[in-house]
Amino acid sequence: MAGEVEFKGKGQALRLGIQQELGGGPLTIFGAAAQKHDLSIREVTAGVLVKLAEEFPNLEFQLRTSLSKREINTKLRGFDARLGQALFVESASIRPDGGITEVKDRHGKWRIVLVGESKHQGNDVEKILAGVLQGKNKDQDFMAAGNAIERMHKNVLELRNFMLDEQHFPYVVFLQGSNFATESFDVTRPDGRVVRIVHDSGLLNRIDRLTASSLSREINQNYCENITVRAGGHDHMFQIASLYCKAHPWEAKEMADRMLEVARTSIRVLAQDLDFGENAA
DSSP states (O other): OOTTOOEEEEHHHHHHHHHHHHTTGGGGTTTGGGGOSOOOHHHHHHHHHHHHHHHOTTSEEEEESOEEHHHHHHHHHHHOTTSSOOOOOTTOEEOOTTOEEEEEOTTSOEEEEEEEEEEEOOOHHHHHHHTOOBTTTTOBSOOOOOOTTHHHHHHHHHHHHHTTTOSBOOEEEEEESGGGOSSOEEEEOTTSOEEEEOTTOTTTOOHHHHGGGTTTOOSSSOOOBOEEEEETTEEEEEOOOEEEEESSOOOHHHHHHHHHHHHHHHHHHTGGGOOOGGGOO
């Protein structure tokens, strides 16, 4: 999907616009292409957007590529004048790799219903299968886990800032690679030696770093709808990203199904503010 393409519209017109731009690829996400691994998350998001346009033909959706820091700060100042003051880089923004999907409410305001990201970290399985040793001296089966997830944490925090007034938080992150294994398994090198990927090894696993942004709730769950927790005599509303982790690549349909579930949850939470037209209950 072209990096700067933004889609906007409703029903069949939106569907045809996406089909024309992308050659129809994402339109098969829920069908024949379900097992493909090589679709980008932006393409998967476009497929989900098509599905939403079919299910809710009277709602207007748009998919945009970024959310500027200035827009986030403006929203924060609207909550309290003490907030949203610091801005050093005029062009600063967040750019989730799955884009930002929004729906227009009955008041003409755009509301976020889905944000998707996909991250890969840890190539140990691929290296072992290829018989490639790693490390400084090229004598190790494993490479110490990296820190590629820090930008994801920043994006989650910025979207929370922007959505402080919402009852939902539709941020979905798909993480894959040996650093996100949820169970241990064996991998066989070309020379026949078996190497075990230990899922709770401090050398490899980075899931505990992820859950710092989700209050350590269970992974692989839809947390789009906010929760309220009583602590210290006060009620606190928490917005929690839905983190999906596994060692092996996510298939397009796996991602699409989970993203569609989150988007539907957003629409349900926002239902009173949306105009469903002839489809209204």
